[in-house]
Amino acid sequence: MVFLEHEVKRLLKEAGISVPKGLFVSKEKAEQLSTIVDLSYPLVAKVSSTKISSKSNVQGVRIGLKNACELKKAVTELLQIKDAEGVLLEEMAPQGLEVIVGGIEDELFGPVVMFGLGGIFVELFKDVAFALAPLTEEEALWLIQQVKGYQLLEGYRGRPSVDKDTLLKIIVTISTFIATGLIKEIDLNPIALYPEGAMVLDAKMLVNAQIGNLRPNNSNTNSP
Amino acid sequence: MNPLESLFNPKSISLIGAAHTEAKFGGIILKNLLRFKGKVYPVNPNYTHLMGLKAYPSVEELPESVDLSIIIRPALEVPEILKAHKDKAKCVIIISSGFAEIGEKDRQDEILHIARELNIRILGPNCIGIYNPYQRLDTLFLSYERLKRPKKGNIAVVSQSGAILSCLFGAIRKANIGLSRAIHYGNAVDIDESDIYEYLANNDETRVVISYIESVREGRKFIDRARLLSEKKPLLILKSGKSSRGQVAAYSHTGRLAGRYEVFHSILRQFHIKEVEDFDELMDAAKAISYQKPSPGQRVLILTNGGGSGVLAADECMRQKLEVTPLPEKSLKILKPLFPSFCVLNNPLDLTAHARDEDYLTALHELKEDYDGFVVISLTGVTGITERFIDLLKDFKISTPKPIVSHIAYDSISRKLTLLLEKIGIPVYPSPERAVRGLKALLNPSPC
Numbered sequence: 190m191v192f193l194e195h196e197v198k199r200l201l202k203e204a205g206i207s208v209p210k211g212l213f214v215s216k217e218k219a220e221q222l223s224t225i226v227d228l229s230y231p232l233v234a235k236v237s238s239t240k241i242s243s244k245s246n247v248q249g250v251r252i253g254l255k256n257a258c259e260l261k262k263a264v265t266e267l268l269q270i271k272d273a274e275g276v277l278l279e280e281m282a283p284q285g286l287e288v289i290v291g292g293i294e295d296e297l298f299g300p301v302v303m304f305g306l307g308g309i310f311v312e313l314f315k316d317v318a319f320a321l322a323p324l325t326e327e328e329a330l331w332l333i334q335q336v337k338g339y340q341l342l343e344g345y346r347g348r349p350s351v352d353k354d355t356l357l358k359i360i361v362t363i364s365t366f367i368a369t370g371l372i373k374e375i376d377l378n379p380i381a382l383y384p385e386g387a388m389v390l391d392a393k394m395l396v397n398a399q400i401g402n403l404r405p406n407n408s409n410t411n412s413p
Numbered sequence: 414m415n416p417l418e419s420l421f422n423p424k425s426i427s428l429i430g431a432a433h434t435e436a437k438f439g440g441i442i443l444k445n446l447l448r449f450k451g452k453v454y455p456v457n458p459n460y461t462h463l464m465g466l467k468a469y470p471s472v473e474e475l476p477e478s479v480d481l482s483i484i485i486r487p488a489l490e491v492p493e494i495l496k497a498h499k500d501k502a503k504c505v506i507i508i509s510s511g512f513a514e515i516g517e518k519d520r521q522d523e524i525l526h527i528a529r530e531l532n533i534r535i536l537g538p539n540c541i542g543i544y545n546p547y548q549r550l551d552t553l554f555l556s557y558e559r560l561k562r563p564k565k566g567n568i569a570v571v572s573q574s575g576a577i578l579s580c581l582f583g584a585i586r587k588a589n590i591g592l593s594r595a596i597h598y599g600n601a602v603d604i605d606e607s608d609i610y611e612y613l614a615n616n617d618e619t620r621v622v623i624s625y626i627e628s629v630r631e632g633r634k635f636i637d638r639a640r641l642l643s644e645k646k647p648l649l650i651l652k653s654g655k656s657s658r659g660q661v662a663a664y665s666h667t668g669r670l671a672g673r674y675e676v677f678h679s680i681l682r683q684f685h686i687k688e689v690e691d692f693d694e695l696m697d698a699a700k701a702i703s704y705q706k707p708s709p710g711q712r713v714l715i716l717t718n719g720g721g722s723g724v725l726a727a728d729e730c731m732r733q734k735l736e737v738t739p740l741p742e743k744s745l746k747i748l749k750p751l752f753p754s755f756c757v758l759n760n761p762l763d764l765t766a767h768a769r770d771e772d773y774l775t776a777l778h779e780l781k782e783d784y785d786g787f788v789v790i791s792l793t794g795v796t797g798i799t800e801r802f803i804d805l806l807k808d809f810k811i812s813t814p815k816p817i818v819s820h821i822a823y824d825s826i827s828r829k830l831t832l833l834l835e836k837i838g839i840p841v842y843p844s845p846e847r848a849v850r851g852l853k854a855l856l857n858p859s860p861c
Contacts, residue, residue: 191664242664291667295676298632303667317670319679321636328683335682376665395664 190396191239195277197392201377204362208389211279213237216268219276222261231255231281234263235391240272242393247271253281282388285381286341286351290360292322292367292375302364304329306338307379314338323368329360342382351382359387372396416534417604417612419503421545421594423480424451427502429472429494430485431455431463438508438554439485440464445551454479472497483542483552485509488520491538495527506552507538513600514539525602540599541575546592547618555579566591567620568703569613571606573598577625584696589835590703593618605630607638614642621702622648623695629677640684647702647854650688651695652677687854697847698854704840705816707855710785712736715761716776717790717845718768718798722820723761726788726845733849734858735786737761744779751775769797774805778812786852787817790845793830794823803833810837816855820848 192200195213202208212228214221236249244250247270251263260278267276287307295301302324305317318335320328333339333356344350359380366372374395381388428446432439439457443464446453455463458470469475472482472494482502484494488511498505505528512521521538528535536542542552546565553560563585570585572578575597585592593616596609606624613619622642629635642648655674681688689695713735717723730737737760740748748758752772757763762780764772773789789806791798810817819834819841821827831841842848 289666291665293665293668293671295632295671297629297673298636298676298680301671301676301680303671305670311666311670315670315675317675318682319671319676320683321633321680331683335679374665374668376667378666393665 190398191242192394192396193237193239193274193277194235194392195237197375197394198389200394201362201389201392204366206359206362206389207386208392209233209279209282211277213275213277214264215275216273219264219268222264228278228280230260232260233279233281234260234267235277235279236267236270236273237275237277238270238272239274241270244391249273282381282390283383285383285388286348287379287381287390288342288356289317289376289378290356290363290380291377292363292372294367294370294373300364300367300370302332302360302367304332304336304360306336306341310336310338320364322364324361324364326357326361329357329364332360333357349384352385352387355385355387356380356382359389370397415612415615417504417608419480420506420534420536420604421543421550421612421616422548423504423550425454425477425479425481426451426550427454427456427469427472427475427479427482428485429456429482431457431468433457433460433463435556441554441556442483442485442508442552445553445557448549448551450548450550452479472501475501478502480504481506483508485554488512488517488538492520492523492527495524495531495533498533499531502533504534504536506536506540506542508540508542508552508554509537510539512538512602521600521602528603535603536596537599538602541578541597543597544592544595553579561586562592564591565593566703567593567618568699569594569596569616569619569622571596571598571609571613571622571624573601573606573625573627575599580692581623581625581696584692585699588696588700588703588840589832590700593620601630607631607634610638610642610648614638614645620646621699622646623651623699624648625651625653625695627652627654632680636680636684636686639681639686643686647707648686649695649698649702649854650681650686651692652688693847694850697842697850700840700842701816701818701851701854704835704838705855706814708785708815709857710815711856711858712738712783712785713788713849713852713856714777714780714784714786715788715790716764716773717761717792718764718766718795719790719792719822720757720761720763720765722790722792722822722845723763726790726820726849727761729846729849733853735849735853735856738784740780741783744783747779748776766792766795767797768795770799770802770805772797773802774809777809781809781813781815784815786815786856788845788848788852789817789819789839790822790848791819791830792822793825793827798826798830800826800829800833802830803837806834806839807837810839816852818842818848818852818855820845 198208232254291303300322302322305311376393430439431443434440460468485508
């Protein structure tokens with residue numbers, strides 16, 4: 190059972206993890222788009238569907254939308270993608286150091302949490318580490334120190350160091366999520382880390398079928 | 414008492430499927446069991462005597478109940494044979510194959526079910542069993558002519574593969590170290606690696622455990638027992654099947670990256686359970702910790718009479734994240750007047766081909782406090798090195814609990830020196846790099 194991105198993000202937000210300010214527009218309500226005023230441009234628009242696991246593979250993401258006109262065009266296009274259930278609009282987040290935090294139900298070890306640096310570090314170098322969930326903050330610190338690119342978090346060649354405390358809190362939270370045994374896979378990818386704070390830019394979650402009915406019904410927004 | 418005591422330390426054994434000739438596995442095992450210190454009851458309906466022992470027609474007719482029964486009969490007969498063991502055995506080793514490893518999972522489940530009903534523990538099926546030199550207990554269907562056994566010692570081998578177990582026998586003999594227990598647990602229908610770790614944690618004859626693993630049955634139980642064991646004594650894990658990547662169809666990125674091995678490797682690290690890369694590292698490390706006790710720290714002094722060998726050792730230290738720190742100023746002042754001007758008073762400390770036995774000791778004693786471990790390299794092609802080297806090193810070793818490993822090269826007296834050094838508890842390696850890898854197993858390398 191798959192959750193929609195804005196549903197996962199609302200869950201994260203309730204757990205105290207920052208996500209971009211955003212709004213889910215269902216296919217049915219797309220005409221009301223013009224009344225949306227409380228998001229500030231530039232915006233990013235992403236297709237939302239429980240059937241699409243990679244948005245970029247279906248060209249389902251539009252970034253840097255500067256005005257209502259560009260937004261309308263993007264939303265119209267995204268809703269035409271096969272299986273689209275709606276569109277998630279979010280304020281663009283500033284650039285940060287990208288990392289991945291995830292959790293899986295491992296066949297052998299049960300709930301396991303994962304940390305890796307984003308982009309090529311994961312894709313090319315497979316520089317990731319795992320640990321048995323749940324973790325304490327201390328164990329989360331150990332986990333992030335296991336990746337070869339750890340130094341990047343400390344600040345490297347003039348880059349500022351990132352807010353490790355926030356990162357550790359995210360890892361601990363995800364580790365407790367996965368340790369409940371209700372979630373099969375959860376993936377915060379990427380998370381942008383800043384000198385202060387962090388923002389989960391994309392999130393996916395697959396839950397055990399029997400708890401699928403926990404999926405929120407009132408799912409039209411994840412903005413405050 | 415640990416329930417595995419009757420497996421590892423039985424007083425009496427029956428062998429179901431004993432044979433009169435070594436042309437059959439049941440004959441080889443019986444011959445090996447003739448060395449056993451306790452009672453042996455061969456079972457075979459066609460003989461009254463086998464290899465000089467009174468034979469019994471069936472399990473039911475055994476004169477007493479035994480601690481351990483070894484079954485080597487075709488898989489189809491095993492369930493009935495097991496049933497006949499009601500109140501006749503505490504533990505059985507099922508050597509026979511023809512169970513889950515060929516897809517006969519139901520048959521395997523059946524024997525587990527029977528054993529549970531009868532309160533009997535099973536090792537195997539599809540295994541070669543155990544070797545306990547302290548009791549001269551040997552259930553392997555490999556003859557002594559073909560596979561020599563290692564001597565008595567302090568290393569326990571826990572192997573999921575019978576082939577690797579037999580290879581380790583050779584390697585352990587070559588490394589001049591000895592065994593306390595060797596176990597091949599095969600399909601592990603009942604007793605698995607975790608149960609064995611639990612037993613070995615409290616076995617006084619075992620000081621080091623090496624474990625070859627292809628797959629683990631229950632991840633969390635395995636971690637729990639491995640952690641408890643490694644808190645008591647060194648445990649080295651060699652995992653094979655590292656390259657297979659499962660879960661490719663995972664929904665998330667995390668799931669796709671979680672090949673079985675990546676998760677296994679990370680979790681071992683999380684709980685400070687030592688993993689080795691390959692067979693050679695397993696042996697180099699096992700040798701070191703069989704001889705000496707681990708000690709904290711990571712600063713290494715390399716002492717040599719051949720420049721190149723010292724540099725190779727230093728390179729390996731870097732790779733192993735051990736520190737090769739320069740000699741402290743105060744020691745330099747003391748050592749300088751004691752050595753010829755052409756000696757390189759650095760680290761590696763090169764005493765050059767002019768080195769004599771006592772030069773090594775002068776340096777070692779002076780630098781004892783400044784380093785955590787010592788690599789002593791000696792090329793015996795020069796005349797300055799004699800057998801006195803051993804007595805001097807022995808004095809040094811007594812004076813410090815810190816680890817010392819050695820590489821002795823060339824042929825003249827090197828073989829003799831090697832034997833003598835190992836007699837006084839200093840492991841000798843065939844190359845400078847391997848000596849460093851051995852030392853690494855005794856120190857705490859830097860984590861970054």
